[in-house]
Amino acid sequence: MVSAMIVAEPVRCVECGTCTYNCPLGVDVRGRVRQGLQISSSGCLTCGECVARCPRGVLRFEVSPVFLTTTRGN
C-alpha cells in the first residue's frame, strides 16, 4: 500500500537532473516537477532516492491521501 508520496516545490528547482539521474525506475522526476505533474502517478515506488539526493530540497515526502483515508478508518 502506498503510504507516502513525493511532492515538489518547483521554485527551488535548478533543473540539475540529479533526481532523474538517480531514479531506479527512470522516471523523469525533473520534467514532472517542472510541468507540475504528480510524481506519484508515474509509477513511483517512493524509494526516496530523489528526495535524498536533491541538493536543493525541492522534493519531500508527504503522507498520501490514500493513507489518510485508511488510517481514519473510512
Place this chain on the structure above:
Amino acid sequence: MPRKYVIVGNGPAGLTAAESIRRDDATADIRIVGGENHPFYSRPGLAYLLTGSIPESSLFSRPDADYRRLGVTRTVGVAHRIERDAHRLVLTDGQVLPYDRLLLAVGARAVRPPTPGMELEGVTTFDSLDDTRAIIRMTRSAKRACVVGGGITALELAEGLAARGVETHYLMRGDRYWGSVLDAHESAVVEERLVEDGIRLHREVEVGRVIGHRGKVIAVEMNTAEQVPCDILAVAIGTQPRIELAQAAGMDTGKGIWTDTAFNTSDPDIFAAGDVAEMLDPKTGKRGLEALWSVAMEHGRIAGANMAGAQEHYRRPAPFNVTKIGGVTTTLIGAVGTGRSEADLLTLSRGDSQAWREQLDAFAVVADRGADHLRLVVGEDRIVGAVVMGDQAFSRPLQHIIRERVDIGWVRDRLVAGPGELRQGLAALIERTGSLAPA
C-alpha cells in the same frame, strides 16, 4: 502579420520569456539567439557535473523537441549590434534579424581581476559548460589547484577540484569564508567540512601575481611572497552583467541594463531580464542585481508577458537560495547579511543576491542543535531573514513567513528570548501561520 520577437540569450530568463510570449500570442514569430553551441542546460547543475555526481547529459533539461512544440526557433549565434532605429539585430556572422520586440537576456560573466598572469593557460572561471569541460579536462593531469574568490561558486570550484583528486588550496582575502553573509559559526561549519575534504585553507592572503612557464600557470604568488605551485587557478571573485550590446546602442546602463519593474528599458521596444537586468525598486529608489536561477525565470515570465502586451510588474520577494555549502544543505532567505564588508568578492557572485546584504533595523538570534543551525534575523514586527543549515524542516515555512511578511508581534518576545525558546517560538508561529499545511 505575426509580431516578430527576438530574444538574445538561451538561459532561463530567455526561454521562460519565450514560453510566456507563446502563451499570450499564438501567432508570434519567436526566435532565441544563444551564443553557446549547446542546447539549454542547467547552469547551477555545473557544480554537480564538476564533482562527478551527474553526467553531462543530465544537465540538458529542455530537449530541442520542446522548442519545436513551443514554436520557437533557436539560433546559435552571437549578437553583435542592435540597430534601434531600423529595429534590427545584427549577429557576428552577418545575419540580420528584424524585430518588433527585443529581449536582452544575456546574463552575466565572471570577472577576472587585473592581476598579472591572468591570461595564462590553466587560469579559469566557472561560468559555462565549456568552462566546466575545460576544468574537467585539466584535472586529468593537474596535481594542484588554487581557488580564489568567495560565495558559493568559489566553494563549488574547490569541492569539485578536490573531488577529482586534485590537491586544492583555497586562498581567502578575509579571515573566514563568506563573512559578509555568514556568521562566524556558519563560516566555521563550512570551513571544517572543506578541511575534511582535504582542502587547504589560506586566510588573509591576496594573489600578487600568477607565475607562468611557456604560457602555462605554474604557481601563484601571494602578497606574503609565499608561492603555491599549481597547474590550475580557478577564479570566482564575482560576476558582471553583459551590458556591452545595450551600452553600444546608447541605452541606459549602470552595473546592468537599467529596467523598471515591468522590464522595460530606456527603449520602448527593448526589454531586459535575468542576471543582466538592474531593476529600479520604486519603494527604495535603489537599483539592484540578482544572480539567481529562480529569479531569472520569474523575470523572463513577466518580461515575456509584457512584450506581448501585458502590464505586469515584478514584485521582488525576499530572495532565497538553497544549496549545499561545504556539504551542508543550507538555505539563505532574505536579509541575512552580517554587516561585514565583502573580502573575497568584487561584485555579486553566482547564486547570490544583493538583498542578502541589506541592513535592516533588525538583530540576529541563533539556535544550534548538533550539526543543525538556525539563525533568524528579527525585525520590529516580522522576520526579515534566515539561515537554515542542516535539518531543513524550518526552511520551507520560513521562506513563506519571510516572503509574506507574516506579523510576528504576538510571538516576538519568545523568538528573541534565547536559543532555548527560539525553536519552540518558531514552531508556534508556523502552526499559527498554517504554512506547514500541504500546498
